[in-house]
């Protein structure tokens with residue numbers, strides 16, 4: 001069944017791993033009547049964690065989508081992975097949802113991934129709630145967890161539900177908004193019951209806070225509240241809806257996903273209060289290339305953004321679409337604006353986990369699926385006619401962990417290549433490229449776990465035998481002083497001879513300027529038509545330096561003099577002369593090796609700060625700065641790439657898997673001494689074969 005925009009809500013469940021997201025998702029579907037029984041993580045049968053790799057590892061790796069319906073409202077729910085290796089799938093769900101729900105374990109409190117996700121939501125100005133989970137466990141405490149949230153995020157969470165008891169004595173929750181209590185029934189849907197007398201005061205004071213939050217919704221409500229000291233239930237609802245859409249308060253829920261508790265009040269709150277998609281906006285690029293916000297609006301021509309692409313063994317290619325404007329209809333036609341191609345839309349689907357359900361149309365605000373699309377890729381814009389607008393693509397973090405991989409048997413090269421293309425299409429944080437310089441295929445992603453899962457798939461599903469190794473570093477060579485060299489290329493072979501003489505002067509350029517060629521020939525010592533040959537020789541000479549055959553950079557090369565022969569000179573003669581002259585000059589110019597330096601930003605819990613700092617200094621790192629907020633330290637440093645090739649593994653062992661980092665190329669810097677000697681030694685077997693020799 002299709003739902004109009006007013007009757008759609010989108011919720012992304014996110015948060016640190018093992019906080020009960022997938023279990024909550026499962027119990028939402030169970031309570032919503034979608035599945036007959038809620039499966040446990042341990043059984044490997046949950047609706048959300050349905051892929052082979054998820055079942056094997058018992059963690060969420062991919063985004064999952066499902067929906068429940070209550071009072072005519074369709075609630076799309078997204079379950080996301082907790083590990084930072086799979087941030088890409090969290091980000092696509094944040095893009096699709098108007099409300100994020102962050103799960104926080106009632107015992108552990110706010111953990112590092114949740115802090116990072118909170119910051120990400122801050123960047124989007126996205127409304128969010130918190131669900132305090134596992135309150136059936138010993139040593140959990142709802143009030144203490146809310147205090148932790150308040151301290152870490154500088155917000156005042158507003159309790160929508162309150163727990164009845166905790167640990168072994170946990171009985172259920174009270175819905176403060178609707179003033180109802182719900183007893184946990186374990187395997188059955190929770191049961192409404194009277195609010196226990198001893199909790200009536202707590203409920204009254206929580207309700208007071210809720211009314212205050214509602215009054216923040218708009219000025220007239222605030223005036224009424226100040227005047228009467230209260231709001232009617234209708235006014236309260238209006239205020240809560242408005243204030244939440246504007247991210248003015250953080251609703252907080254109590255419960256135990258595993259014991260099926262706190263689920264009904266959560267669904268009720270979502271259908272009553274969570275943002276109507278119409279109150280949200282999406283990001284477009286206008287015809288002048290500027291980013292602009294457009295409201296989610298069913299009354300405009302259709303437009304939709306492809307947020308995800310996956311391959312299913314039964315249905316083939318699946319493209320997930322967030323409809324932003326208008327209505328997407330089955331059996332219609334639209335334009336893939338990004339590819340400028342017509343897209344025939346056949347059937348449309350929604351889904352419950354991996355199970356597809358056909359729908360006739362999808363209204364603005366909804367998320368659905370097109371199968372077997374010929375042209376759609378993640379981040380493509382699908383629209384009615386050329387609207388002059390395209391969606392801003394999903395902003396994903398850059399890969400931080402790389403591994404070089406090759407098929408053992410040459411015959412598997414193509415198969416491996418095809419697999420990598422598809423893997424990169426399915427997961428936009430996964431990349432691969434062939435590095436012509438080091439002759440390696442390098443695959444990159446957000447962490448070792450993500451890369452290992454890909455490598456496992458290559459070995460087990462694709463049955464390709466592969467070898468992996470740490471990627472090579474792309475060193476460079478440069479010079480540190482001016483030098484010149486003369487070279488005469490002369491050969492007498494049978495009829496025509498070869499003759500060219502050049503005098504080159506080379507001098508260092510600033511770092512990053514790469515290369516400049518200057519023709520300073522006067523009086524026709526070398527005729528103009530041979531100058532391109534000279535430059536070709538210089539470029540070839542620079543391709544392999546004299547220290548360790550790495551490319552030479554940041555050099556100005558000036559051709560100052562030369563000699564030619566009216567019969568024997570040719571472009572080739574000058575090219576060979578220039579190449580050799582360049583190399584001779586380089587040897588005189590005090591050459592040095594350069595290594596890539598990366599800017600590194602590390603996020604760790606404060607208690608690991610000292611260990612991370614000392615590790616960075618052992619890695620020749622230069623600390624640029626450091627900040628701390630919400631118990632998380634952020635360290636910025638410059639570190640040689642050679643020291644960071646296995647950093648995701650090192651950081652994991654220092655921080656028990658809680659740390660993460662961002663890395664980007666910064667600049668090249670000289671190396672000398674033992675470090676340079678080792679690089680040169682490791683390159684000893686590298687041979688350059690020049691075509692014309």
Ligand SMILES: Nc1nc2c(ncn2[C@@H]2O[C@H](COP(=O)(O)OP(=O)(O)O)[C@@H](O)[C@H]2O)c(=O)[nH]1
Pocket residue numbers: 015016017018019020021022023024040041042058059060082103133134135136137255256257258259
């Ligand atoms: N005691 C208890 N365990 C829970 C609860 N919710 C989830 N778990 C368990 O915590 C583990 C992680 O749950 P999962 O839903 O996979 O967390 P996710 O990583 O956030 O998706 C599993 O073993 C669940 O059975 C809960 O409310 N109470």
Ligand SMILES: [Mg+2]
Pocket residue numbers: 021022023059060080081082
């Ligand atoms: Mg999960």
